[in-house]
Amino acid sequence: DQQVKQNSPSLSVQEGRISILNCDYTNSMFDYFLWYKKYPAEGPTFLISISSIKDKNEDGRFTVFLNKSAKHLSLHIVPSQPGDSAVYFCAAGEANNFNKFYFGSGTKLNVKP
Amino acid sequence: GVTQSPTHLIKTRGQQVTLRCSSQSGHNTVSWYQQALGQGPQFIFQYYRKEENGRGNFPPRFSGLQFPNDSSELNVNALELDDSALYLCASSSNSGANVLTFGAGSRLTVL
Numbered sequence: 001d002q003q004v005k006q007n008s009p010s011l012s013v014q015e016g017r018i019s020i021l022n023c024d025y026t027n028s029m030f031d032y033f034l035w036y037k038k039y040p041a042e043g044p045t046f047l048i049s050i051s052s053i054k055d056k057n058e059d060g061r062f063t064v065f066l067n068k069s070a071k072h073l074s075l076h077i078v079p080s081q082p083g084d085s086a087v088y089f090c091a092a093g094e095a096n097n098f099n100k101f102y103f104g105s106g107t108k109l110n111v112k113p
Numbered sequence: 114g115v116t117q118s119p120t121h122l123i124k125t126r127g128q129q130v131t132l133r134c135s136s137q138s139g140h141n142t143v144s145w146y147q148q149a150l151g152q153g154p155q156f157i158f159q160y161y162r163k164e165e166n167g168r169g170n171f172p173p174r175f176s177g178l179q180f181p182n183d184s185s186e187l188n189v190n191a192l193e194l195d196d197s198a199l200y201l202c203a204s205s206s207n208s209g210a211n212v213l214t215f216g217a218g219s220r221l222t223v224l
Contacts, residue, residue, distance in 0.1 A: 044201070100156045103153030105152050
């Protein structure tokens with residue numbers, strides 16, 4: 001029973017264009033969401049987060065959008081750079097129960113020079 | 114950061130394995146995740162103040178320890194082929210928003 005889903009296993013984007021990675025969740029109790037980036041042979045590294053009281057959070061080239069009614073979040077990367085090529089995981093949890101996060105299966109982003 | 118050992122290991126079915134994790138300085142909470150091939154990390158359990166503080170859908174043969182210096186061990190008994198995976202340790206501080214800092218993982222292969 002996957003509570004967090006990333007339906008696109010891969011995405012290819014030209015350098016300088018926008019990358020949009022999508023994530024859906026099923027549990028309405030989730031109120032805290034994160035994106036992690038993972039390079040080969042490294043652990044996932046935290047990228048950006050958003051709580052359910054917001055619908056947008058921005059950090060430099062990275063913006064996360066949350067649509068609570070649709071139980072959908074997306075990560076926008078603008079402009080995309082070749083160094084952004086990695087696997088991106090979205091994760092969800094409950095703000096009053098931070099001991100457990102649910103992860104999607106990841107989207108492999110390839111940014112072509 | 115978070116360091117894990119060993120990086121790779123091979124075991125046979127029925128054996129036991131211990132994986133180790135040193136948490137990031139200042140972090141007092143350690144979580145363990147299993148990442149099977151092509152999947153996202155799946156929560157195994159978390160330790161805070163040496164006590165298990167939440168557990169995912171894993172059988173009791175998965176157990177853990179947290180030591181006074183907040184380092185941790187993951188023990189798996191009676192290994193099964195499906196236990197082959199990348200095991201990720203993540204540390205965090207138990208205050209406010211909980212961003213996990215992950216290690217690079219231990220790749221376990223069960224033959």
